[in-house]
Amino acid sequence: MPLDGLEIRVSLQKLLLGLVVVIVPLSLVGLYITSESVSSVEEANGAYLKAVAQATAGTVTQFIDHLVTEVGSIALAPALRDAVSAADRLYQNTSAAAIDDRMDALETKWATPAADPLIKEILTSPAAGYLRAYREVDPKLLRIWVTDEAGAIVAATDKPQHYYQGKQGYWQAVYAQGRGSNSVSSVLYDERNRSNYISIGMPIFEQSSGQVLGVVNAWVDVSGLSSLLVKNSSDRNAPVFLVSEASTVIAGPNVEPSNKLRSEEYGAVRDALATVPGRQRGHVIATTSGGKRLAGFADTGLKEAYPNLDWTVVVSLDERDATAPIRPVIRFAFSMVALSVVMLTLLAVYFFLHRRQQVPEIEMLHTQESASKKMSASA
Numbered sequence: 001m002p003l004d005g006l007e008i009r010v011s012l013q014k015l016l017l018g019l020v021v022v023i024v025p026l027s028l029v030g031l032y033i034t035s036e037s038v039s040s041v042e043e044a045n046g047a048y049l050k051a052v053a054q055a056t057a058g059t060v061t062q063f064i065d066h067l068v069t070e071v072g073s074i075a076l077a078p079a080l081r082d083a084v085s086a087a088d089r090l091y092q093n094t095s096a097a098a099i100d101d102r103m104d105a106l107e108t109k110w111a112t113p114a115a116d117p118l119i120k121e122i123l124t125s126p127a128a129g130y131l132r133a134y135r136e137v138d139p140k141l142l143r144i145w146v147t148d149e150a151g152a153i154v155a156a157t158d159k160p161q162h163y164y165q166g167k168q169g170y171w172q173a174v175y176a177q178g179r180g181s182n183s184v185s186s187v188l189y190d191e192r193n194r195s196n197y198i199s200i201g202m203p204i205f206e207q208s209s210g211q212v213l214g215v216v217n218a219w220v221d222v223s224g225l226s227s228l229l230v231k232n233s234s235d236r237n238a239p240v241f242l243v244s245e246a247s248t249v250i251a252g253p254n255v256e257p258s259n260k261l262r263s264e265e266y267g268a269v270r271d272a273l274a275t276v277p278g279r280q281r282g283h284v285i286a287t288t289s290g291g292k293r294l295a296g297f298a299d300t301g302l303k304e305a306y307p308n309l310d311w312t313v314v315v316s317l318d319e320r321d322a323t324a325p326i327r328p329v330i331r332f333a334f335s336m337v338a339l340s341v342v343m344l345t346l347l348a349v350y351f352f353l354h355r356r357q358q359v360p361e362i363e364m365l366h367t368q369e370s371a372s373k374k375m376s377a378s379a
Contacts, residue, residue, distance in 0.1 A: 042294060045317060046283030049238060049296025053282070053313040056232040056240050057298040063228060064302055064309065067140070067220050068182060068200055074134060075202040075216045080146050083127035083155055084204055084214030087148035099150055103164040106152070110163040119159055127155035142193050142219040146204070147171065149214055171215055174201035180212040184306040187222060187250055187257045195221045196257050198309075225251035229313075238317040242300075245270075245310035264288035265295040265316045273299065273312070285319065292319040 074080070091099055109115050122128060131144045135157055145156035151166025165171045173183040180203030187196050201217040229240040230253055241252035247266040249255050263269075268286035272278030283296040295316040302309035 049315045050282030053296045053298035053315045057300045057313045071200040071218045072202050075204045079127050079130040084148045087154045107164045125155050131157045140221045144218045147215045170201045174215045186308040189258050237321050240315050243314050269297045
């Protein structure tokens with residue numbers, strides 16, 4: 001028999017039912033697989049961003065620790081120890097009230113020409129020469145000054161705003177009532193040098209007794225933090241930022257603390273950091289004004305040693321970029337779902353129309369049967 005004569009007849013009802021039976025389960029399976037694929041891709045990208053954040057956090061911590069160690073080495077210099085020891089001897093057999101009166105008098109005339117001889121002595125002493133030489137070796141050191149045990153300036157690279165530092169918060173934190181401790185400020189801005197800096201204070205100890213003889217304080221340029229973060233970012237679509245607990249961006253690509261920008265991702269990061277599972281996972285989906293972003297994060301751990309450095313590294317990637325490799329699969333899955341909806345609609349319309357066609361036929365049949373019965377009864 002010729003193939004041209006072969007005829008296969010399938011009712012529309014059976015065809016629709018068959019397509020629905022095949023396409024709907026496949027669509028559901030496709031949606032499930034797509035959902036699992038998206039989760040897997042986001043998890044893999046999140047783990048990568050977390051690794052970048054952790055590596056960067058370690059680099060930032062080393063950067064700050066190095067600066068603190070450097071200022072600590074300045075505090076160990078014999079030239080500075082000798083200078084503050086000589087200044088401290090001037091207070092022997094002097095009452096606290098007399099010392100306060102002397103400080104008030106010198107502080108009053110500090111901004112007047114009457115203080116010029118004292119300022120010249122402070123800026124040209126052997127200890128000041130040591131500080132200037134150290135700054136020439138490391139330009140990151142913007143300003144350095146040294147005080148004695150009472151808080152008076154002994155030597156400096158530049159004229160400080162105040163002669164008496166004893167009432168300053170950093171000084172009291174470093175002196176620590178004679179115990180001695182380091183002090184690191186948050187990021188500040190130096191108008192004269194147009195640089196972002198942190199103020200690092202260290203105690204100067206007497207070697208044999210461990211007594212605090214004075215304090216050394218340095219303004220250290222931290223503008224290099226931004227370039228440090230850029231080096232750790234291998235993907236332009238996933239920039240690395242250093243963010244404070246107040247959501248202020250401390251450093252990042254084309255960002256400085258003076259810009260006072262806020263990290264939109266940090267709200268979700270802060271919530272994650274507050275839980276053990278969140279810290280262990282190390283990444284979250286954050287909703288921002290530009291859409292959802294996948295954010296990896298890592299605590300620098302600096303806050304424990306330096307309370308003012310409550311910094312977290314945040315690396316974020318647009319969720320669309322994160323799922324780009326499987327986007328064709330996502331589109332295919334949704335097209336199958338759309339096709340399933342169309343097939344179900346067609347099947348519903350078919351049954352609806354077919355049912356309406358059957359109703360008149362049943363009514364006509366019922367009328368014919370009634371007429372036949374009447375005719376039989378008449379006969």
